[in-house]
Amino acid sequence: MRILDKKTISRRSFLKSGTATALGLTIAGNLVLGKSSAWAASFDNLGGGNAATLIQMARDIYPHDHLADKYYAKVIEGYNTAAAKDAELKKMIQAEVKKINEASKKKYGSDYKDINREIERVDILKANTSSPLFGKLRGDLVTGIYNNQEVWPKFGYEGASADKGGYIKRGFNDINWLDKV
Amino acid sequence: MAKFSKDDNSLVVIIGSGAGGGTLGYELAKKGIKSVILEAGGRHEIRDFSNDEWGMFGKISWLDKRTTSGDWRVAKDFGGLPAWIVKAVGGSTIHWAGASLRFQEHEWKARTTYGNVKGASLLDWPIDAKEMAPYYAKAEYEMGTTGTNNIPRLPGNNNFKVLEAGAKKLGYKKVHTGNMSINSQPRDGRIGCQQIGFCFQGCKSGAKWSTLYVAIPKGEKTGNLEVRPNSHVIRIEHDKSGKVTGVVYKDKDGKTQIQKARIVAVAGNSIESPRLLLNSESNMFKNGLANSSGEVGKNYMRHMTASVYAIFERPVYMYRGTTMAGIVQDESIHNPKRGFVGGYELETLSLGLPFMAAFLDPGQWGREFTASMDKYDHMAGMWIVGEDMPQSTNRVTLSDQKDQYGMRAPNVHFSDHPNDIAMRQHAFGRGKAIYNAVKATKTIETPPYPSTHNLGTNRMSAKAKDGVVNKHGQSWDIKNLFISDGSQFTTGAAENPTLTIVALAIRQADYIAKQMSSKAI
Ligand SMILES: Cc1cc2nc3c(=O)[nH]c(=O)nc-3n(C[C@H](O)[C@H](O)[C@H](O)COP(=O)(O)OP(=O)(O)OC[C@H]3O[C@@H](n4cnc5c(N)ncnc54)[C@H](O)[C@@H]3O)c2cc1C
Numbered sequence A: 001m002r003i004l005d006k007k008t009i010s011r012r013s014f015l016k017s018g019t020a021t022a023l024g025l026t027i028a029g030n031l032v033l034g035k036s037s038a039w040a041a042s043f044d045n046l047g048g049g050n051a052a053t054l055i056q057m058a059r060d061i062y063p064h065d066h067l068a069d070k071y072y073a074k075v076i077e078g079y080n081t082a083a084a085k086d087a088e089l090k091k092m093i094q095a096e097v098k099k100i101n102e103a104s105k106k107k108y109g110s111d112y113k114d115i116n117r118e119i120e121r122v123d124i125l126k127a128n129t130s131s132p133l134f135g136k137l138r139g140d141l142v143t144g145i146y147n148n149q150e151v152w153p154k155f156g157y158e159g160a161s162a163d164k165g166g167y168i169k170r171g172f173n174d175i176n177w178l179d180k181v
Numbered sequence B: 001m002a003k004f005s006k007d008d009n010s011l012v013v014i015i016g017s018g019a020g021g022g023t024l025g026y027e028l029a030k031k032g033i034k035s036v037i038l039e040a041g042g043r044h045e046i047r048d049f050s051n052d053e054w055g056m057f058g059k060i061s062w063l064d065k066r067t068t069s070g071d072w073r074v075a076k077d078f079g080g081l082p083a084w085i086v087k088a089v090g091g092s093t094i095h096w097a098g099a100s101l102r103f104q105e106h107e108w109k110a111r112t113t114y115g116n117v118k119g120a121s122l123l124d125w126p127i128d129a130k131e132m133a134p135y136y137a138k139a140e141y142e143m144g145t146t147g148t149n150n151i152p153r154l155p156g157n158n159n160f161k162v163l164e165a166g167a168k169k170l171g172y173k174k175v176h177t178g179n180m181s182i183n184s185q186p187r188d189g190r191i192g193c194q195q196i197g198f199c200f201q202g203c204k205s206g207a208k209w210s211t212l213y214v215a216i217p218k219g220e221k222t223g224n225l226e227v228r229p230n231s232h233v234i235r236i237e238h239d240k241s242g243k244v245t246g247v248v249y250k251d252k253d254g255k256t257q258i259q260k261a262r263i264v265a266v267a268g269n270s271i272e273s274p275r276l277l278l279n280s281e282s283n284m285f286k287n288g289l290a291n292s293s294g295e296v297g298k299n300y301m302r303h304m305t306a307s308v309y310a311i312f313e314r315p316v317y318m319y320r321g322t323t324m325a326g327i328v329q330d331e332s333i334h335n336p337k338r339g340f341v342g343g344y345e346l347e348t349l350s351l352g353l354p355f356m357a358a359f360l361d362p363g364q365w366g367r368e369f370t371a372s373m374d375k376y377d378h379m380a381g382m383w384i385v386g387e388d389m390p391q392s393t394n395r396v397t398l399s400d401q402k403d404q405y406g407m408r409a410p411n412v413h414f415s416d417h418p419n420d421i422a423m424r425q426h427a428f429g430r431g432k433a434i435y436n437a438v439k440a441t442k443t444i445e446t447p448p449y450p451s452t453h454n455l456g457t458n459r460m461s462a463k464a465k466d467g468v469v470n471k472h473g474q475s476w477d478i479k480n481l482f483i484s485d486g487s488q489f490t491t492g493a494a495e496n497p498t499l500t501i502v503a504l505a506i507r508q509a510d511y512i513a514k515q516m517s518s519k520a521i
């Protein structure tokens, strides 16, 4: 079978996304983002703390441990850009993040993004699924994450094939393990 | 290429250029009958297609205002998108997968075969298998359906091989790569399938049949067919005698135009066709055109559908190759011992990663969902398509919301019949058993997608009081008004509908030609 290599981090994106992520500092879900001035600076409209919370929420909604933070951050970058012109959106995000943090403090004693365990953060999210922020974020992530061509190889999806002559000579029927199960 | 005058009242005016309308225009053209197809969407050729799920969806889907109600999950997850239908020259035959199955004999007589099913508005079709056989043969020839006319079946892809191995272990017998209107070898000036795997996005190689690049250009070549894109019909007009005289449409600039007609044939797919009749109400026809029975818009069917995806220890890459070339037919029989009437087919299906995320379990999030997505390349998938029960309460009505032209938008109301639910449960069980037979590590029950098979809203009946059209698709009330798409279906059968839509359109062309030459219309 023609098996894809899913370890597709190019040297360039490795450097760009920052060694912190690549070295696994996001393990246990404790994002370095909030503490990194580089990230905070690029979310001037939302505020770094709000952005970091949103990025953590995004990862908790669709957690893929093999995806770097930048793929989640990309959706939030979109909000940051939109917030420059859309005061409603900005207000909604700020108010909702505040609510999430209040709920987090009440139940687990810290802001959402500082709660250490994913299971506890998810617990907070579950109580908030009817909030406008959750609905919007979840909906936008469906395309924001899975329609981003950069992540496709990491899922073993090859994308467009017509330009490569289809799969007629590239493994459309090369499965070789069925007689072994 | 013909270009007809808007004042030409000798024309057959066809609304919609998909499976029904595109075929009717071509068949009439072959007979020397002049027609103009008014198509709401634009004309995109093969070179405009891309292997990009959301890209093509955004480019050619019908995204005009629609609303939903009823207890189906689509209403909750995709409230503004009850159906996945194409708005472009070629209609949904651009997106379709190519599965082309004949109805089984008993399915033409659903009321007689299934008896009185509580809550269902079942009828027998006023036609039968024998009468349809020659038209099916013509349709299969025109469409180049594999497994007919000595056309070899397609080679099976990885997704099919998983289905086949599991199905055979369970003892299923009728397992093959389907009757597909996709060239398995060069034919009719088009090449064979290149196993590109984006059948739902428009076939880049042209191997798959579509009215866009098969029927329509052939019709245009005769000089008897004009296809007018970006022409959205908003009303059908009639005279004092009640005969239809032409249609009002919006052109590409949103300007109102009138096209005169001798005959009007409506083929806008099963949501737009009844909507147009209802929106064409007048003093004479207060409940809408062709609606003296009150049946216009009722009995909306969408097939009992669902999908099963399964994850395996080792990779499958189900998306490589033809999307739907694979079928298990053993369950499409009528065997009430299973706890329901009618039957279902199991067909291979794959979605790309972007669509999978949206449709695997709409609205779902968290680890359970992402764990499945992480194994996308180890997934196999099948679609379940079975006969659903017509119900008069499942219907297309006019909503109070308006579309971009100020016309009332359609509301699509649907709730499953208990028979649909029982059949779906059974099919989920069988589908999962197939994959478990080849050691799936996880199976997923995926709910129905927005409807791709839309049927029944202007149904054919033996008696005028029971339906909208007679056995030729001619409206009971207005003899120069025809319905030429899937909305004519009396019942849905277990099979994908397009071959039957095409066969009915070929048959209707014969009838229209005879009626015209005898001056009956
Ligand atoms: C993803 C997908 C896969 C499918 N796979 C299969 C398959 O494998 N096998 C199968 O049998 N079927 C399949 N189908 C279903 C098949 O495409 C339809 O059954 C068939 O195309 C319906 O034919 P139709 O003529 O009724 O409507 P369509 O083909 O949808 O054509 C209707 C046309 O009318 C136009 N129109 C509507 N209203 C107006 C108006 N007011 N004025 C002007 N124009 C108008 C529309 O823009 C459209 O172009 C699939 C559908 C989809 C979406």
Ligand code: SF4
Pocket (backbone or CB within 6 Å): A166, B182, B192, B193, B194, B195, B196, B197, B198, B199, B200, B202, B203, B204, B205, B206, B207, B208, B321, B322, B323
């Ligand atoms: S798999 Fe075959 S039919 Fe489908 S799009 Fe590709 S070439 Fe066309």
